Amino acid sequence: MNRSLILAATPLLLAGLLVACGDKEDGGTDTGAGTTDTDTDTDTDGDGGGGAAFEDYINVTSAPTGDLDSCCPDGSSSSDGGSCWESGDWRDESPDPSAQRDTDLLGDIYDFETGDPVDTATLDLWFSNDPTAGAPDYSVIGDGDGVVTSTYKTCTPIAYRVRTDPDLEATVDTYEINQISSFTEGTVQEEFNSVSTATYAIIPSLLGVSPDADKGVIAGTAYDCGGDPIEGAQVVVRDSSGNIPESLVVKYFVDEFPNRNQEYTSPDGLWVAINVPEGDWNIELYVADGAGGHRMVGSSQAPVFPESILISNIYTGYSNGQKFPANCLAGG
Numbered sequence: 001m002n003r004s005l006i007l008a009a010t011p012l013l014l015a016g017l018l019v020a021c022g023d024k025e026d027g028g029t030d031t032g033a034g035t036t037d038t039d040t041d042t043d044t045d046g047d048g049g050g051g052a053a054f055e056d057y058i059n060v061t062s063a064p065t066g067d068l069d070s071c072c073p074d075g076s077s078s079s080d081g082g083s084c085w086e087s088g089d090w091r092d093e094s095p096d097p098s099a100q101r102d103t104d105l106l107g108d109i110y111d112f113e114t115g116d117p118v119d120t121a122t123l124d125l126w127f128s129n130d131p132t133a134g135a136p137d138y139s140v141i142g143d144g145d146g147v148v149t150s151t152y153k154t155c156t157p158i159a160y161r162v163r164t165d166p167d168l169e170a171t172v173d174t175y176e177i178n179q180i181s182s183f184t185e186g187t188v189q190e191e192f193n194s195v196s197t198a199t200y201a202i203i204p205s206l207l208g209v210s211p212d213a214d215k216g217v218i219a220g221t222a223y224d225c226g227g228d229p230i231e232g233a234q235v236v237v238r239d240s241s242g243n244i245p246e247s248l249v250v251k252y253f254v255d256e257f258p259n260r261n262q263e264y265t266s267p268d269g270l271w272v273a274i275n276v277p278e279g280d281w282n283i284e285l286y287v288a289d290g291a292g293g294h295r296m297v298g299s300s301q302a303p304v305f306p307e308s309i310l311i312s313n314i315y316t317g318y319s320n321g322q323k324f325p326a327n328c329l330a331g332g
């Protein structure tokens with residue numbers, strides 16, 4: 001999927017979390033899985049053997065809507081019990097080295113809820129795409145209009161963080177990984193999101209979830225082979241041993257607004273995982289396989305920090321969440 005579509009999806013996802021009127025009809029508070037039923041999962045990955053139960057999160061029985069077949073390596077179908085992705089033969093794109101260039105960045109830092117520029121926010125950039133790897137490669141403070149200028153890289157997965165003076169308690173740290181800019185000969189123009197402290201505080205309450213101060217939030221969109229959102233997919237978060245955190249709550253959206261009762265992605269493809277403990281996590285995307293079980297069709301990674309939001313989208317056929325713009329690839 002190209003970068004412009006990612007940028008379009010990101011503010012819609014987060015705005016949906018925060019501007020919605022709230023689905024007040026069911027009341028109550030979630031303290032565990034986003035969905036629960038008695039489905040007996042036949043998924044070959046199964047539960048990781050610890051933490052929460054896999055089937056509490058992955059239990060959809062409806063057939064998915066979206067192109068889940070055209071990027072299968074063996075031409076089989078991921079939605080009818082075929083072997084697509086079963087062997088772990090995920091797509092792994094390598095950008096054309098000539099398209100990976102150091103360039104200038106002209107960026108804008110916005111409050112995603114209001115769309116207003118964020119005054120004197122700091123933008124941290126990790127060209128390793130890993131915000132846990134120590135000091136960022138570049139840190140630059142924006143001006144009063146939220147404008148930042150820095151060195152940047154084209155066709156390279158980049159992680160960023162937007163932050164403000166912690167003493168002001170105005171914003172929470174907002175991260176995104178796998179941000180990939182198209183190849184360009186000139187200055188790269190990008191937008192970066194910032195989440196206010198007040199906005200962050202209402203996310204769990206809109207969805208009926210009790211927030212944990214020592215945990216974070218992951219949000220993203222599930223995309224099919226053609227770069228369109230998938231309807232009928234579910235997400236679970238696991239550690240490297242396959243364990244699901246007991247505190248995890250996963251929720252979905254309807255018409256880009258959070259819905260407490262939606263059990264899988266609607267046509268907007270949006271999902272959010274709340275109360276994720278600090279650490280490195282794998283986000284897995286599943287659909288019903290048509291044979292009573294489920295098949296993982298994509299995954300991504302999520303380094304989570306307390307009281308922060310991380311954006312990490314998932315693309316069918318990719319295990320790393322990195323889908324390059326066409327002009328970053330050889331012959332693109």
